[in-house]
Amino acid sequence: MENLIDIKGVRHAYDTAAGKLPVLDGLEVSVKEGGFCAVVGPSGCGKSTLTRLIAGLMHPDEGEVWLHGEQVKGPRSTVGMAFQNPVLLEWRTILQNVMLPLEIVPGGLKGKAAVERAESLLALVGLEGFEDKRPSELSGGMRQRASLCRALVHQPDVLILDEPFGALDAFTREDLWQTMHEVKAKEPFTAVLITHDLRESIFLGDQVVVLSGRPARTQYVMEITRDGPPKLDDLYTPEASERLATLRHQIEIAQGRAEEGVSA
Amino acid sequence: MTGTLRKILVPTAAMIIFLILWEALVWVMGWPNYKMASPSDLIPAYERYWELFLIMGWQTLWRTVLGLLLAIIVGTAIGMIMGFSRTMRDALYPLLVGFNAIPKATVVPIVALMFVGAHDFNTVLIAFMISFFPIAVSVSIGLSTLEPEYRDILRSLGASQTTIFWKIALPKTLPEFFGALKVSVTLAFIGTNLMEIVSPHGRGLGALFDSGKTNSDYPLMFAVLIALALLGIVLYYVVVALEKVFAGWAERQPG
Numbered sequence: 001m002e003n004l005i006d007i008k009g010v011r012h013a014y015d016t017a018a019g020k021l022p023v024l025d026g027l028e029v030s031v032k033e034g035g036f037c038a039v040v041g042p043s044g045c046g047k048s049t050l051t052r053l054i055a056g057l058m059h060p061d062e063g064e065v066w067l068h069g070e071q072v073k074g075p076r077s078t079v080g081m082a083f084q085n086p087v088l089l090e091w092r093t094i095l096q097n098v099m100l101p102l103e104i105v106p107g108g109l110k111g112k113a114a115v116e117r118a119e120s121l122l123a124l125v126g127l128e129g130f131e132d133k134r135p136s137e138l139s140g141g142m143r144q145r146a147s148l149c150r151a152l153v154h155q156p157d158v159l160i161l162d163e164p165f166g167a168l169d170a171f172t173r174e175d176l177w178q179t180m181h182e183v184k185a186k187e188p189f190t191a192v193l194i195t196h197d198l199r200e201s202i203f204l205g206d207q208v209v210v211l212s213g214r215p216a217r218t219q220y221v222m223e224i225t226r227d228g229p230p231k232l233d234d235l236y237t238p239e240a241s242e243r244l245a246t247l248r249h250q251i252e253i254a255q256g257r258a259e260e261g262v263s264a
Numbered sequence: 265m266t267g268t269l270r271k272i273l274v275p276t277a278a279m280i281i282f283l284i285l286w287e288a289l290v291w292v293m294g295w296p297n298y299k300m301a302s303p304s305d306l307i308p309a310y311e312r313y314w315e316l317f318l319i320m321g322w323q324t325l326w327r328t329v330l331g332l333l334l335a336i337i338v339g340t341a342i343g344m345i346m347g348f349s350r351t352m353r354d355a356l357y358p359l360l361v362g363f364n365a366i367p368k369a370t371v372v373p374i375v376a377l378m379f380v381g382a383h384d385f386n387t388v389l390i391a392f393m394i395s396f397f398p399i400a401v402s403v404s405i406g407l408s409t410l411e412p413e414y415r416d417i418l419r420s421l422g423a424s425q426t427t428i429f430w431k432i433a434l435p436k437t438l439p440e441f442f443g444a445l446k447v448s449v450t451l452a453f454i455g456t457n458l459m460e461i462v463s464p465h466g467r468g469l470g471a472l473f474d475s476g477k478t479n480s481d482y483p484l485m486f487a488v489l490i491a492l493a494l495l496g497i498v499l500y501y502v503v504v505a506l507e508k509v510f511a512g513w514a515e516r517q518p519g
């Protein structure tokens with residue numbers, strides 16, 4: 001199958017007061033159409049920078065980012081983004097927040113069709129009846145659900161999630177993981193998820209990419225195969241423990257605490 | 265007591281109590297009206313000059329509002345320039361602070377000399393100069409502290425800077441903008457009166473105050489002060505009402 005996202009030999013350094021700060025160094029990531037790529041790595045290694053590159057919000061110093069067989073030169077309306085901070089607009093209702101991208105993208109749904117699309121997404125994530133509420137009237141988990149709807153409303157090919165569940169408590173987070181699978185079953189998209197939570201990465205991803213410490217390169221890739229619909233219980237099988245242990249070990253290497261080749 | 269009734273009754277009662285205390289103070293101290301006029305001295309002043317109060321009050325009002333409108337337009341423009349460009353912010357900020365630090369009382373005679381006789385123009389100019397600073401600062405801070413994620417949400421969809429400004433940056437800045445506008449409306453009002461008092465043969469409540477002074481009509485001077493206070497209250501609450509309409513969402517629901 002064709003790769004929907006291809007990141008080839010990407011290098012990038014930020015200009016800072018203290019000089020050049022190399023952040024990405026020879027990054028290689030490929031995600032096939034409909035794939036779900038979870039990216040983990042040490043804090044500050046360059047994960048958010050990676051999302052900004054895929055979204056076309058910035059250009060790499062070296063290397064190429066390809067979406068759908070086209071090189072990314074700038075932002076494109078076929079991308080949806082959600083962050084740790086749900087950044088909902090307080091002066092809009094939840095429904096109006098979700099409809100925001102439709103006002104921007106060329107050929108976006110208008111009027112009644114836009115309302116229906118937003119309402120159906122809100123219902124899908126369990127926010128039926130909250131359409132007319134203000135963001136401040138919702139809990140953190142609900143706001144993140146609304147933010148997810150906004151990222152999906154214009155039917156993007158690529159969904160970029162930068163630690164969207166990072167600020168939520170463990171139970172709310174697990175609820176949202178399941179919502180994520182439900183949404184994925186109804187809305188086709190290819191996802192890149194940045195996370196700090198290894199369990200989240202193996203529960204949601206069909207591919208887990210471990211980045212090295214800064215400057216980040218692709219250190220390790222784990223393919224996840226799943227038979228049947230995903231269940232939270234799957235996280236407590238011996239197979240899952242083994243995957244988590246492997247990833248844990250890779251993170252320690254990335255943090256420079258373990259040497260490659262030495263067993264965990 | 266219902267909410268709205270309470271909102272009217274409580275301030276009214278406070279004002280009546282204030283007037284009674286004032287009257288009592290003047291009476292107890294036995295002050296003559298050239299030292300301190302009492303509320304009962306003011307009623308004849310309003311009766312004699314009510315027509316003048318209306319004409320002059322209108323003068324002061326429209327000059328203040330015009331100066332404030334200019335301050336909003338120019339202040340917002342400067343704020344936008346400083347909010348979007350770091351370089352412009354670094355360049356303009358010290359200039360603005362310096363300009364704002366000059367006591368406007370010293371600028372008033374200079375402007376009065378520069379444009380002799382152009383009363384309306386002078387007054388509006390001073391009202392504008394004294395009141396645009398808070399607006400410029402609040403808009404620039406509002407724009408420059410916009411979290412990058414807000415921008416990215418729209419930018420990743422290919423939205424232009426203009427779209428981002430109208431859809432996100434502007435509405436998000438409105439609460440700060442109205443906070444500054446409440447300061448500016450009072451400042452503009454002070455500016456107008458400074459100029460009106462200084463201009464010879466000028467118009468407006470400030471000029472009426474000045475004529476009270478030259479004619480040693482002390483109750484008239486106090487009557488002007490009270491009229492100014494009333495006008496100031498009206499202007500302020502107009503801004504508060506506008507804030508409710510345009511930035512009411514920023515108000516936290518109690519409880």
Ligand SMILES: Nc1ncnc2c1ncn2[C@@H]1O[C@H](COP(=O)(O)OP(=O)(O)OP(=O)(O)O)[C@@H](O)[C@H]1O
Pocket residue numbers: 014015016021023042043044045046047048049050
């Ligand atoms: N615009 C910028 N200018 C200069 N340095 C930056 C900029 N953005 C990020 N950095 C630096 O680059 C490094 C990587 O940043 P990035 O946000 O991509 O990391 P991250 O892996 O997402 O971190 P976290 O785990 O904290 O989310 C960090 O050290 C950060 O301080």
Ligand SMILES: [Mg+2]
Pocket residue numbers: 047048049162
């Ligand atoms: Mg990050």
